Every structure is written in structure tokens, then in C-alpha cells.
Amino acid sequence: MNKNLTYLAVAVISCLGLAACEKTTVAVLEPLKNDLLKKTTGPAVIGTRVEFAYAIGANDGTVQNVKAEASVAGATGTGFSGFSWYTDRATGVDKPLQTATDTVTNGMVSTAKILDVSNKAVTLRYYYNVPEAARGQLVTFKFSGTSSAGKEVTFTSPGYQISKMDMTRSIVLEDGKKAYFSIADMKAYTKEEVEQGNLSGKIDFVYIYRPTISTYTFGHAMVSLANKSYINDLNLPAAWTKAATRLDKRVDIRDAQLRGSGFDSYIDDIDLEKTTFTNAADYAYGLTADQGAFVTSADGTYVAYLFVNAVNNTAKTMTVSLKRLKVK
Amino acid sequence: MKKGIFYIVFAIAGLLVFGGCTKEPVDDAGLLVTGRSQCYMSFFDLLGSDHRTVLVSGSMQIDTVAQTVTAVARFGTNMTRVKPYSSVVTDATVEPRMGEWVDFSQPMQYTVVSGNRKVRKTYTITVTVQK
Numbered sequence: 001m002n003k004n005l006t007y008l009a010v011a012v013i014s015c016l017g018l019a020a021c022e023k024t025t026v027a028v029l030e031p032l033k034n035d036l037l038k039k040t041t042g043p044a045v046i047g048t049r050v051e052f053a054y055a056i057g058a059n060d061g062t063v064q065n066v067k068a069e070a071s072v073a074g075a076t077g078t079g080f081s082g083f084s085w086y087t088d089r090a091t092g093v094d095k096p097l098q099t100a101t102d103t104v105t106n107g108m109v110s111t112a113k114i115l116d117v118s119n120k121a122v123t124l125r126y127y128y129n130v131p132e133a134a135r136g137q138l139v140t141f142k143f144s145g146t147s148s149a150g151k152e153v154t155f156t157s158p159g160y161q162i163s164k165m166d167m168t169r170s171i172v173l174e175d176g177k178k179a180y181f182s183i184a185d186m187k188a189y190t191k192e193e194v195e196q197g198n199l200s201g202k203i204d205f206v207y208i209y210r211p212t213i214s215t216y217t218f219g220h221a222m223v224s225l226a227n228k229s230y231i232n233d234l235n236l237p238a239a240w241t242k243a244a245t246r247l248d249k250r251v252d253i254r255d256a257q258l259r260g261s262g263f264d265s266y267i268d269d270i271d272l273e274k275t276t277f278t279n280a281a282d283y284a285y286g287l288t289a290d291q292g293a294f295v296t297s298a299d300g301t302y303v304a305y306l307f308v309n310a311v312n313n314t315a316k317t318m319t320v321s322l323k324r325l326k327v328k
Numbered sequence: 329m330k331k332g333i334f335y336i337v338f339a340i341a342g343l344l345v346f347g348g349c350t351k352e353p354v355d356d357a358g359l360l361v362t363g364r365s366q367c368y369m370s371f372f373d374l375l376g377s378d379h380r381t382v383l384v385s386g387s388m389q390i391d392t393v394a395q396t397v398t399a400v401a402r403f404g405t406n407m408t409r410v411k412p413y414s415s416v417v418t419d420a421t422v423e424p425r426m427g428e429w430v431d432f433s434q435p436m437q438y439t440v441v442s443g444n445r446k447v448r449k450t451y452t453i454t455v456t457v458q459k
Contacts, residue, residue, distance in 0.1 A: 216403030216458055230404075248409075251378040279431060280377065281406035291378075 031060035057121030061149030075129040079105035080112035173207035175316035200240035224282035243298030258307035272325035364443030371415035419443025
């Protein structure tokens with residue numbers, strides 16, 4: 001019995017001894033470190049802004065300058081912000097604090113000088129305003145910073161795909177007035193403007209508001225000029241081109257960019273590329289806020305998603321935003 | 329005595345092992361074929377492109393004797409692009425498969441097949457649009 005206890009004790013001590021011999025690594029403090037976070041989650045559409053948070057901290061000396069270099073020069077407004085953000089513990093509200101100055105963008109390169117008050121570690125916002133020149137391309141960003149100790153660090157981002165789509169927001173359609181919509185132009189015309197400008201060939205649908213048709217609820221609708229059921233009362237000129245646009249209503253796509261807020265859900269290039277319109281109707285009716293429709297022009301040149309921001313039964317208006325992709 | 333108990337335990341274990349390996353029959357779609365012979369449709373719905381029902385509430389009627397389904401779709405429904413769904417008795421299947429975009433502007437026929445796959449009943453589904 002005593003022998004067994006001895007063996008057991010030896011085994012336990014051996015285990016403890018082996019565990020104690022595990023190699024532990026002690027992090028060596030780097031003199032200057034940096035990291036990058038891309039805050040924008042939606043597609044990078046021309047005219048929108050992509051937000052990055054670039055963090056840099058020094059163990060040796062102080063942070064002095066930061067630099068960002070985009071592979072394609074951003075549009076006006078691209079560059080570092082001079083402010084960092086912190087959350088006010090009393091209110092929970094994010095508040096800005098100036099931590100940098102001399103924020104300058106020259107072509108592809110943006111720079112900023114870190115203020116003395118925050119020179120050990122700082123997180124700065126960098127905004128990239130997506131330019132037309134980047135459409136459909138992969139854009140990369142090389143961030144770097146220097147310290148007073150003469151050290152430099154860099155962080156190269158992965159490539160971010162720039163969208164091929166166009167986007168326009170908050171177009172007000174008005175029944176009987178600015179109701180004739182062209183996806184190619186991304187704007188609405190009055191009947192007179194269509195007539196005078198001979199634009200009927202580029203009109204994809206007309207907006208109408210009819211509370212009821214034949215005693216049945218109908219509401220706000222987008223109707224192709226080729227439709228023979230719902231726009232007879234518009235008395236369109238016989239000479240007009242009446243293209244058979246296809247529309248496919250949706251009630252569950254709340255694109256955050258078109259909506260302006262609320263949901264991290266987005267229509268991207270691939271959605272417009274892959275959408276099919278087999279047997280789709282030439283109208284979409286009963287539309288209310290937060291609904292929408294995929295639309296393709298009669299000749300298949302464009303595919304778009306029209307999102308309904310708001311409807312007004314009294315004013316007979318519907319406010320829409322759209323993303324459009326040229327597929328032909 | 330001990331030997332006898334060992335043989336009995338061994339035999340039971342063998343039966344359990346082989347019993348567990350019995351293969352249940354499945355059909356071509358990989359669905360279980362059971363012993364049920366009941367064969368009828370109990371519910372039908374039709375969805376529009378927005379994945380919402382297009383049927384007028386309370387308009388759907390199923391006659392399991394005549395094997396017909398009738399329903400009324402709301403005014404303005406595009407009947408050329410709708411997606412049918414149904415409920416059937418336990419273990420039964422429907423041919424052709426529902427849940428796909430179809431043109432329902434004319435009456436359509438779907439066959440309910442019983443769980444044992446031996447009873448087949450073809451339903452004619454007619455949906456008219458409010459006018």
C-alpha cells in the first residue's frame with residue numbers, strides 16, 4: 001500500500017513538474033504599432049464615403065505623423081479627420097476630440113500631424129470618397145505612421161471592390177406631374193417634358209396613385225407605359241414609344257444606403273446582375289414605405305432596384321431611391 | 329450457468345446490432361416511404377413575387393372528394409409568376425414539386441401521393457383573379 005502511494009506521489013509530482021516547464025512567451029513591446037478597421041459595411045458606390053479607423057500607438061517616443069495612400073485617388077473630401085471619438089460615460093454619447101491637425105490630401109496621399117495632447121496613441125478616421133475613376137476596380141490603402149524615435153510602421157489593407165452601380169436618393173414622384181421615370185437618366189419628367197423632349201423611348205414607368213381601381217385597393221404603383229390595364233386614363237399620345245419594362249415587387253429588401261439608415265442589408269452589384277425577370281409583371285402596385293421593386297428596362301440595358309422611402313396619399317406622391325447597374 | 333447467461337447476452341447484443349442496421353425504404357427524392365395510405369391535400373396557398381399570399385382571405389376551398397381546389401387571387405395579381413404551397417396528410421408528397429415559380433393563369437394539376445406511395449390523387453387547382 002505504501003509503495004502504491006509512493007508511485008502515485010511521484011506521478012503527480014512529475015506531472016506538476018512537466019506542466020511547470022511549459023514554455024511561456026513574453027510579448028516584446030514593439031516601439032510603434034498600428035492597426036486598421038474598415039467601418040463601412042455597405043458596397044462602395046460612386047459618390048459614397050468609405051470610413052476607416054486607423055489606430056497607431058508608440059512605446060518609444062511619441063506618434064508624430066500618419067499617412068494614407070489609396071491606389072486610386074479619392075474624390076473631394078477624401079482624407080483624415082482631425083478628430084478621434086470617445087464615448088461619454090455619463091451619457092453614452094460618442095464625442096469628438098481633436099487629436100490631429102494639418103489634415104491634407106494631395107492626389108492619392110493623405111497626411112495628418114498628431115497633436116501633442118494625444119501623441120502616445122491615437123485612432124483617426126480616414127474617409128475615402130469613392131471617385132468615378134475607381135468604378136469596378138479593386139482599391140487598396142497603405143496606411144503608415146512615424147514616431148519621434150524615428151520608427152515607422154505600415155499597414156496595407158486588402159483590396160476593396162468598388163461597385164459598378166450608380167445610386168440616387170430621394171426622388172419625389174408626383175401623380176400627374178413629375179411621374180414619368182427614366183432609369184437611364186435616373187430622374188422623373190412631366191408628361192409635357194416627355195412630349196416636348198421626345199423622351200418616351202427612355203421612360204421605363206409612370207407613377208400613379210389610385211386608392212382603388214374597380215372597387216379594389218390599388219394604391220401607389222409603378223406601371224410600364226406598355227401596360228393596357230391601369231393607365232388608360234392617362235391618354236398617352238399614340239406616337240409615344242411604350243416600352244414593356246419588367247417590374248418585380250419586393251417587400252423585404254431594406255437597403256441601408258437607399259433607406260438612409262436602419263438595416264445592415266444592401267443591394268450589391270451581384271444582386272442586380274443575377275436577378276431574373278421571367279414572367280415578371282409590367283407593373284408593381286400597392287407600394288408602401290420600405291418596399292420596392294427590381295426593374296429592368298425593356299431593352300435589358302439597365303437593372304435597378306427602386307426603394308420606396310415614403311408615400312403620401314394626400315399629396316399623391318412617392319419618394320424613391322434607386323441603385324442602377326448597366327448590364328448591357 | 330455462467331456460460332448460459334453469456335450466450336443469452338451475446339444473442340441479445342447480436343439482435344440489437346443487426347436490428348439497428350435495418351434499412352428504411354426511401355423514394356427517389358430520398359423521402360421515407362411509410363405504411364400510411366391516406367392521401368389528400370389539406371391546405372393551399374399562392375405567393376406573389378413579394379413572397380406574400382395573393383389569395384383573398386377565406387376564398388380557398390378544398391374538395392377532397394372531387395379532388396379540386398378553388399381560390400380567388402386579389403385584383404392586380406400577376407398570375408404568370410406565382411409560387412404555390414400546400415399542406416398534405418402526414419408522409420404524403422406532391423408531384424410536381426411545389427414552391428417554384430409557375431404560371432397559374434390556367435388551372436393546374438398536382439398529384440398527392442400517399443406515404444406508402446401506392447395511392448395517387450390528382451387535384452385540379454383553379455385560381456381566379458378579382459375583376
